[in-house]
Amino acid sequence: MRDGKNIILGIESSCDDTSAAVLCDGFLLSNVMASQEVHRQYGGVIPELASRAHQQNIVPVVSEAVRQAGISLDEVDAIAFTRGPGLLGSLLVGTSFAKGLALSTGKPLVEVNHLQGHILSHFIKVPGKENRAPQFPFLALLVSGGHTQIVRVDDYLKFEILGGTIDDAVGEAFDKCAKMLDLGYPGGPVIDRLAKEGDSSRFRFAKPSIPGLDFSFSGIKTSLLYFLRDRLKETPDFIQNNKNDICASFQKDLIDILMKKLIKAARQTGITQIVAGGGVSANSALRGAITEEGAKRGWTTFLPELKFTTDNAAMIAIVGHYKFLQGLTCPLDAAPISRAADYSL
Ligand code: KG4
Ligand code: ZN
Numbered sequence: 001m002r003d004g005k006n007i008i009l010g011i012e013s014s015c016d017d018t019s020a021a022v023l024c025d026g027f028l029l030s031n032v033m034a035s036q037e038v039h040r041q042y043g044g045v046i047p048e049l050a051s052r053a054h055q056q057n058i059v060p061v062v063s064e065a066v067r068q069a070g071i072s073l074d075e076v077d078a079i080a081f082t083r084g085p086g087l088l089g090s091l092l093v094g095t096s097f098a099k100g101l102a103l104s105t106g107k108p109l110v111e112v113n114h115l116q117g118h119i120l121s122h123f124i125k126v127p128g129k130e131n132r133a134p135q136f137p138f139l140a141l142l143v144s145g146g147h148t149q150i151v152r153v154d155d156y157l158k159f160e161i162l163g164g165t166i167d168d169a170v171g172e173a174f175d176k177c178a179k180m181l182d183l184g185y186p187g188g189p190v191i192d193r194l195a196k197e198g199d200s201s202r203f204r205f206a207k208p209s210i211p212g213l214d215f216s217f218s219g220i221k222t223s224l225l226y227f228l229r230d231r232l233k234e235t236p237d238f239i240q241n242n243k244n245d246i247c248a249s250f251q252k253d254l255i256d257i258l259m260k261k262l263i264k265a266a267r268q269t270g271i272t273q274i275v276a277g278g279g280v281s282a283n284s285a286l287r288g289a290i291t292e293e294g295a296k297r298g299w300t301t302f303l304p305e306l307k308f309t310t311d312n313a314a315m316i317a318i319v320g321h322y323k324f325l326q327g328l329t330c331p332l333d334a335a336p337i338s339r340a341a342d343y344s345l
Helices: 037-042 047-069 088-105 114-123 170-180 187-195 218-234 238-269 284-297 313-325
Strands: 007-012 017-024 027-035 078-084 109-113 138-143 148-155 158-164 273-277 300-302
Touching: 007 047, 007 088, 007 313, 017 047, 017 313, 027 047, 027 313, 037 047, 047 088, 078 088, 078 114, 078 313, 088 109, 109 114, 109 313, 114 138, 114 148, 114 273, 114 313, 138 238, 148 238, 158 238, 170 187, 170 218, 170 238, 187 238, 187 284, 218 238, 238 284, 273 284, 284 300
Parallel strands: 007 078, 078 109, 138 273, 273 300
Antiparallel strands: 007 017, 017 027, 138 148, 148 158
16 A cells, blocks of 8 residues: 555466566556567467466566565555466466465455456556546457457446357467468467558458357468468469468458457447457557447547557556455465356456
């Protein structure tokens, strides 16, 4: 506590980023991140290596977040940590560290659902910034490496999933496309960059036909695979010569799938406050599409600052802040859960 304001330390370790952040009454004091380069050479996150790197990073990352915030651990009111969903070995590191810290300092623990973090990242206030925040109810398009959902949010801690992917997440589709084109990992940012130089109308891939507000991305991925296989048979350097157009076209199809369902959800619910969150919400074409459709349809749109699109502990701390205000602390035997996409946590 400082001047009557709550101080929350957040810890995130669900996948391949170790992060710690400090918030004071929702205002960001620090947000430190250690990304793990080790996975690049394998073209995807290797769980065993991820948990090992978290073990190496967690102490320096938390110490640095506390140092940069200019606080002492005594002033922390609660320790918020990601309990799930994510990779179990990765979650174990952050969870165990948070528990150890809580035990040694006597501070309460707050368990946080990672997906709620992505959605509530819009409520993180950055000193000196405008800090627009959505009003309830709003719709969240949650797009990450592991999840693709449309969520109705009626209050800080009241979430209802209106639709989700029945197979792959959209981030996975980006990453798998990049793998097929030999662009490295993670693929989303590279595809985003190359697509800017490409013609998005050049190629079309098979679009899913899924009822309601659900998504599917496995068909379009297979469609790209067969398309490349056939073209490479005729022209061995097809990928090299058409990389930008393939990226632009594939990206456009992915965004069309997302936008179609987002527009449908807004129409069905009558909700016009629209937010995006998750790693894929960094995509420049998706951001453009949401802004453009929003202007056409009278939506008020919220796109997270780029630093809050990717996994970070500030978003965990903001959920921790709202949970702590409601007295929602958790016991020391809280164990990580790898699946919590239904917001049961
Ligand atoms: O939310 P996130 O950091 O981690 C998970 O919780 O999954 O999301 C990571 C995903 C990866 O699939 C990555 O390729 C994708 O976000 N991504 C992007 C962009 N930046 C990151 N996808 C498309 N365009 C981007 N600019
Ligand atoms: Zn995430």
